[in-house]
Amino acid sequence: MCYNQNNGGRIAVLTKKGMVIIMDKLRIGIIGTGGIAHSHARAYKNFEDVEVVAGADIIPGKARAFLDEFGWTDAAAYETCEELCARDDIDAVSVCTYNSQHATCAIPALLSGKHVLLEKPMAITLQQGLDIMAAEKESGKIVSIGFQPRYGANFQKVKEIISSGQLGDVYYVQTGGGRRRGIPGGTFIDKEKAGVGALADIGCYALDFALNSIGYPKPLTVSAVAYDYFGKNPKYYGEANRFSVDDFSSAFIRLEGGITLDFRMSWAMHMDTTGDFIFLGKDAGLKVRQPNYELWGGAWDGTVGDITLFHDFMGAPTQTPVPIARQEKGNLFEAKVRAFVDAVKTGGKAPIPTSQIIYNQAIIDGIIRSAACGHEVEVNL
Numbered sequence: 523m524c525y526n527q528n529n530g531g532r533i534a535v536l537t538k539k540g541m542v543i544i545m546d547k548l549r550i551g552i553i554g555t556g557g558i559a560h561s562h563a564r565a566y567k568n569f570e571d572v573e574v575v576a577g578a579d580i581i582p583g584k585a586r587a588f589l590d591e592f593g594w595t596d597a598a599a600y601e602t603c604e605e606l607c608a609r610d611d612i613d614a615v616s617v618c619t620y621n622s623q624h625a626t627c628a629i630p631a632l633l634s635g636k637h638v639l640l641e642k643p644m645a646i647t648l649q650q651g652l653d654i655m656a657a658e659k660e661s662g663k664i665v666s667i668g669f670q671p672r673y674g675a676n677f678q679k680v681k682e683i684i685s686s687g688q689l690g691d692v693y694y695v696q697t698g699g700g701r702r703r704g705i706p707g708g709t710f711i712d713k714e715k716a717g718v719g720a721l722a723d724i725g726c727y728a729l730d731f732a733l734n735s736i737g738y739p740k741p742l743t744v745s746a747v748a749y750d751y752f753g754k755n756p757k758y759y760g761e762a763n764r765f766s767v768d769d770f771s772s773a774f775i776r777l778e779g780g781i782t783l784d785f786r787m788s789w790a791m792h793m794d795t796t797g798d799f800i801f802l803g804k805d806a807g808l809k810v811r812q813p814n815y816e817l818w819g820g821a822w823d824g825t826v827g828d829i830t831l832f833h834d835f836m837g838a839p840t841q842t843p844v845p846i847a848r849q850e851k852g853n854l855f856e857a858k859v860r861a862f863v864d865a866v867k868t869g870g871k872a873p874i875p876t877s878q879i880i881y882n883q884a885i886i887d888g889i890i891r892s893a894a895c896g897h898e899v900e901v902n903l
């Protein structure tokens with residue numbers, strides 16, 4: 523199909539067979555019009571078959587300014603997500619609020635009949651994640667979680683290598699990385715708003731990369747620690763008095779199938795990296811190096827360093843470099859929004875479904891609980 527003519531809320535589409543059909547554009551609302559909402563808006567703006575018709579933000583005037591910035595002057599601006607959800611002419615929403623408001627906004631959106639593209643992490647607690655899934659089921663709508671690195675060529679290649687059986691059964695995975703100095707600002711460091719720090723902000727990407735590559739096995743137990751030595755120290759961080767989340771965490775996670783997941787994540791530390799991604803299988807191993815230790819952002823942009831296969835050849839331990847694909851960073855975000863739009867339009871399944879990401883959320887919840895109580899906790903799913 524080729525989209526070729528705009529006409530208000532409708533679009534004329536030329537099919538491959540030369541027929542012209544008139545379709546309604548998908549009507550979108552954006553809830554939370556802060557930083558990342560701009561990336562959603564840029565993607566929607568590039569799609570001729572969608573129309574952003576509303577925005578909501580609890581800061582007075584912020585949604586209006588945001589919509590105007592993108593030229594959507596006819597779109598309605600609201601100061602609560604409930605007002606936006608009350609509209610029955612909106613097909614789908616992007617939920618781009620800070621983490622503590624993900625469930626608060628995703629649930630009414632679903633229950634009022636809207637599909638939801640929900641930013642990562644899915645939520646803060648496991649219960650919030652389960653509540654989102656219950657609303658999804660009740661509504662019959664889809665929720666897709668915003669992990670754009672899934673659309674990275676190298677991430678897909680790692681999954682393909684592991685799925686092909688090259689490594690045999692995978693029994694140990696190390697995931698993490700982190701930043702040497704990279705504590706963000708704004709709402710990310712405020713426990714009331716973000717809920718958690720590095721462990722969920724960039725940690726959820728590292729978890730998704732590891733778990734998605736091995737088919738998302740269920741987590742069983744978590745033993746974790748979390749620290750805030752850099753964020754709370756004015757020597758290292760300018761807003762130390764406002765810092766109320768973690769800046770480093772580490773966890774030992776038992777997964778179904780006898781698989782161990784070793785996780786480390788930092789926003790700040792006296793080290794270049796907490797390690798590469800490694801996958802140990804009974805037949806071979808795979809190492810995915812961090813692209814740039816100093817600036818590594820938790821694989822959020824899908825960038826990786828060298829990928830190497832460790833295997834035996836003619837009885838001798840051998841290393842084979844895996845060719846790395848060049849990828850356009852900017853396109854990953856658009857790919858994630860496009861996949862969501864396509865799923866909504868075709869009545870398809872969520873591209874990044876809650877049935878997978880609830881395991882990611884369960885681990886984050888387990889890390890928070892275990893770090894607080896000081897011993898291993900069970901994951902009850």
Ligand SMILES: NC(=O)c1ccc[n+]([C@@H]2O[C@H](COP(=O)([O-])OP(=O)(O)OC[C@H]3O[C@@H](n4cnc5c(N)ncnc54)[C@H](O)[C@@H]3O)[C@@H](O)[C@H]2O)c1
Binds near residue numbers: 557581643
């Ligand atoms: N996928 C990515 O690459 C990526 C990158 C950055 C952030 N994120 C995620 O996006 C989310 C938002 O991050 P951000 O940097 O845009 O934060 P932000 O603080 O800049 O923006 C959040 C906005 O949501 C608004 N808001 C809060 N509660 C609301 C509610 N109940 N109803 C309506 N609006 C509400 C706030 O007023 C604020 O304007 C976070 O969950 C973060 O983890 C994803």
